[in-house]
Amino acid sequence: MPLIVALDFPNKQEVERFLYHFGEERLYVKVGMELFYKEGPSIIADLKEKGHDVFLDLKLHDIPNTVKSAMRSLADLGVDMVNVHAAGGIAMMKAALEGLQEGTQGKKRPLCIAVTQLTSTSEEMMNRELWIEKSLIDTVSHYAKLAKESGLDGVVCSTLEVPMLKEHCGQDFVTVTPGIRMLSDDTQDQVRVATPARARELGSDYIVVGRSITKAEYPYQAYQMVKQEWEGQRV
């Protein structure tokens, strides 16, 4: 049951301070824009060298040729998962895969997944602000189908959409779900949220957890609590 810890920190020193709590434990971590833009590829090399699995979350969204070239560069970093925005469309998603395939040159290619609708997006925001007239759930389903048609491995979505996506896109289509909060946590900027236990019930493949662990007074204990709930050892 993979639990991905979002390393949303401003620099390498903060990451090291955080990972110190985990000793030799190998984690599945996510490096996002904040950390990657500051530290560049060397942070990925450091994390891989320490034995961690890495999801590089840069949410690429550009014309197909640019995304293909960017993925070719990223493929070289040896990460385990990368992502794009499904809103870039089929040609862009296919180009992302081509770039990855070219860049990995026969080595194992990272999983490539597409963001459907951010977990900070509400139904109301879709309609009023983004002018997307379809419902949120239909839009997530449509984007997931585009991702599948493009040959991607899965999507980023909220836990709430997982059962529907498994039905529409198949059990093997990977669902990576952020927006995870413990019952006592503040939801902050997240809208479509669920507890680790609920994510498990709904059938998520991976959960992504940031602040509930990274901002906790005792990060290792917080990580264990999330993990135990996610794995069904605690409710």
Ligand SMILES: O=C(O)c1cc(=O)[nH]c(=O)n1[C@@H]1O[C@H](COP(=O)(O)O)[C@@H](O)[C@H]1O
């Ligand atoms: O692609 C993502 O990882 C992502 C997609 C999404 O829809 N929502 C979302 O929260 N994320 C990321 O997941 C992490 C969630 O962090 P917390 O809200 O602190 O648990 C952040 O690093 C976000 O960038």
